[in-house]
Amino acid sequence: MLSRAPATVVIAAVTALVGVLLLLGDMVGYAAVYAGFIPARLGNTLPLLADADLMPVWLTPFTAALVHASFLHLGFNLVMLGYTGAAAERAIGARGIVVLYLLSAIGAALGQYLFEPVSAVPMIGASGAASGIIGAYSMLYSRGGRARPIGPLSRDAVQMLWLIVAWSAINLLVGFVTAGTSMPIAGAAHVGGFIVGVVLARPLVRWHWRSA
Helix, strand or coil: CHHHCHHHHHHHHHHHHHHHHHHHCCCHHHHHHHHCECHHHHHCCCHHHHHCCCCCHHHHHHHHHHCCCCHHHHHHHHHHHHHHHHHHHHHHHHHHHHHHHHHHHHHHHHHHHHHCCCCCCCECCCHHHHHHHHHHHHHHHCCHHHCCCECCECHHHHHHHHHHHHHHHHHHHHHHHHCCCCCCCCHHHHHHHHHHHHHHHHHHHHHHHHCC
16 A cells, blocks of 8 residues: 555654754753744744754744654554555545644644643654644545535535534544653644545645646
8 A cells, every 4th residue: 555655654764864963962851942842933922943953943843743752652653654555645635644744733833822822831842743644534434425405504514524523622622632752742732633635635636637
């Protein structure tokens, strides 16, 4: 399956390589601050962070996806990315996967910023960007035929809303439960990335096959 998903393989390989190097080199703590997405930097609510020698804030939604807190964190994200990414890439193509992954990383950072705009805690991990791939996979391969139009909302719109509501409820709950623990989950980031994937799934399919 992965042999037919070159873009997914490259994204996963780069993520794995950087993640393993940082973990083995015991550099995760430094990388999280330097390259992680810190909401307070975007709103410039902490001047000390603005003056620090850190990765430009506009790049951190992408660099944050390369930093993982543990091998378990890295492995889980790679499994989810590999499984759903390979399937989604068959539908939207290699270019579509790359575009979707990058835009989902931005969506994840935006979701986390909107939820905690003054937080100085770095957001790290590929799960936000991977959530976009999961969102596209869910939209493309779930049983959308069971959805029914509601008023002015089309079947696709209803399916989209149900997926977003279900994913948001689960991930925000997980984020709430893990808040304050040694491994907090950025639930809002997962929601932000997922929404991007759900919304862009069908447009990316049309883009891919129109240019094929």
